[in-house]
Amino acid sequence: MRVVVVGAGIIGACVARAAVVAGCEVVVLDRDQVGSGTTSRGEGNVLVSDKPPGPELDLALASRRRWQDLGDELGRDALELESKGGLVVATSQAALEPLSRLAAAQREVGVEVEAVTDPTHVEPFLTPEAAGAQWYPQDAQVQPVLAAAAVLADARRRGVQYRPGTEVAAARTGQDGRLRGVVTTSGEVIAADAVVNCAGTWGGVVGRRLGGEVPVLPRKGFVLVTEPLPPSVRHKVYSADYVANVAASTEGLETSCVVEGTRGGTILIGASRERVGFDRSMSPLTVQRLAAQAVALFPFLAGVQLLRVYRGFRPYCPDHLPVIGPDPRVAGLFHACGHEGAGIGLAPATGDLVAAHLTGLDPMLVAGVDPAPFLPERLLRIPEETS
Amino acid sequence: MSTSTFRFDGTDIAFVPGQSVGAALVAAGRPSWRTTRHEGSPRGLFCGIGVCFDCLVTVDGFPNERACLVLAEAGQQVSTQEGSGHDR
Structure with missing residues (x-):
């Protein structure tokens, strides 16, 4: 089976690798190059802590195990895979109870988590005002562009063809209505038995061009970068409000900071979410709020310079679950996009799910995850057939 | 043209008004004023326009100032910055 993967972000890279391992012949297209979309605009989060029990957490747990496998196979340094652990901080007494309730529910479905009474033992520079925290040893991080490039390079060693600078314009459809490949913007036809839409935030557009639009929308997010410092933040540290914000559906600006050190010495401060379409403009107010929240968590940051700010678009579906699986309207079209701010963490298991869908194997067996909650059907109102 | 001086690692460096610290150092034949965090390699001006953060220097006790913009x-008091400038 010949498969065209549209998009060379972390999802496309993991889908391509899983598909070639499953025996498919794979071509990866990207209108730009590896990791040039949302993959390079985040922090490389591989988190289980921020997800309440449910399908996304199941996918995250399966994916966390697969990141470990990838680290073993490709080398942890090649991915900058760091099992640094996450500390979720209750900044007030009021936040303590909901946080420990969340932790208890997560523990029941296999998340490793333990309560920390004095979080400054875990993070010495944390504010002494913190009411308490939960420690999540499974939380990890990769350098997302390195990881996407390393996974794609491994896929290419296994025979995957990679074509950067190639944009999909339309579907090539057989007389039976089945997808037979894609037509590029330069008019080239690339034949395939299946096409996988891994276009991330642009998955809606690519889906439409291929005859199967999916409701994937952008949510703008900022990340602040400080000057390099000696190691001072050891883990992923965020306030418990982050969990509430990730799941929130409000239109306006939401900020709840995630603070972490990098191998390079800089400290990254995320993560805002704003629904402003594909508006890339700078928002000083957002930067200000993130910085203030970071200083509230780590008071020493008040005396530290910001070097720069970067931003990108998190692709989300209306129900905040990614869309993974065959399009019921267009035979041969598959989707794997809409992972919002969790795409790096969810990518390896997403690849496994897609490979199972492509080859007809049982996704539960291949990926260890129930595929049903992610299928495109839930998002589509399919016109009834008239006979 | 009038010139003044600032101190760099114990020597006087002449500059003309409006010149950046980085430009004055280069003009004085000092192409490097920082070492990298991991390898200790020398660094000076690269982009020269405030984007690359390669020319970081310590100015009046504050590390990580961009010599091309200051x-x-x-x-x-300008001094060579070693590593992050915050190492103790």
Whole structure:
């Protein structure tokens, strides 16, 4: 089976690798190059802590195990895979109870988590005002562009063809209505038995061009970068409000900071979410709020310079679950996009799910995850057939 | 043209008004004023326009100032920055 993967972000890279391992012949297209979309605009989060029990957490747990496998196979340094652990901080007494309730529910479905009474033992520079925290040893991080490039390079060693600078314009459809490949913007036809839409935030557009639009929308997010410092933040540290914000559906600006050190010495401060379409403009107010929240968590940051700010678009579906699986309207079209701010963490298991869908194997067996909650059907109102 | 001086690692560096610290250092034949965090390699001006953060330097006790953007001022204390500039 010949498969065209549209998009060379972390999802496309993991889908391509899983598909070639499953025996498919794979071509990866990207209108730009590896990791040039949302993959390079985040922090490389591989988190289980921020997800309440449910399908996304199941996918995250399966994916966390697969990141470990990838680290073993490709080398942890090649991915900058760091099992640094996450500390979720209750900044007030009021936040303590909901946080420990969340932790208890997560523990029941296999998340490793333990309560920390004095979080400054875990993070010495944390504010002494913190009411308490939960420690999540499974939380990890990769350098997302390195990881996407390393996974794609491994896929290419296994025979995957990679074509950067190639944009999909339309579907090539057989007389039976089945997808037979894609037509590029330069008019080239690339034949395939299946096409996988891994276009991330642009998955809606690519889906439409291929005859199967999916409701994937952008949510703008900022990340602040400080000057390099000696190691001072050891883990992923965020306030418990982050969990509430990730799941929130409000239109306006939401900020709840995630603070972490990098191998390079800089400290990254995320993560805002704003629904402003594909508006890339700078928002000083957002930067200000993130910085203030970071200083509230780590008071020493008040005396530290910001070097720069970067931003990108998190692709989300209306129900905040990614869309993974065959399009019921267009035979041969598959989707794997809409992972919002969790795409790096969810990518390896997403690849496994897609490979199972492509080859007809049982996704539960291949990926260890129930595929049903992610299928495109839930998002589509399919016109009834008239006979 | 009038010139003034600032101190760089114990020597006087002349500059003309409006010149950046980085420009004055290069003009004085000092192409490097920082070492990298891991390898200790020398660094100076690269982009020269405030984007690359390669030319970081310690000015009046504050590390990580961009030499290409900081205007030279008489009596400034400029020093080579080693590593992050925060190492203790």
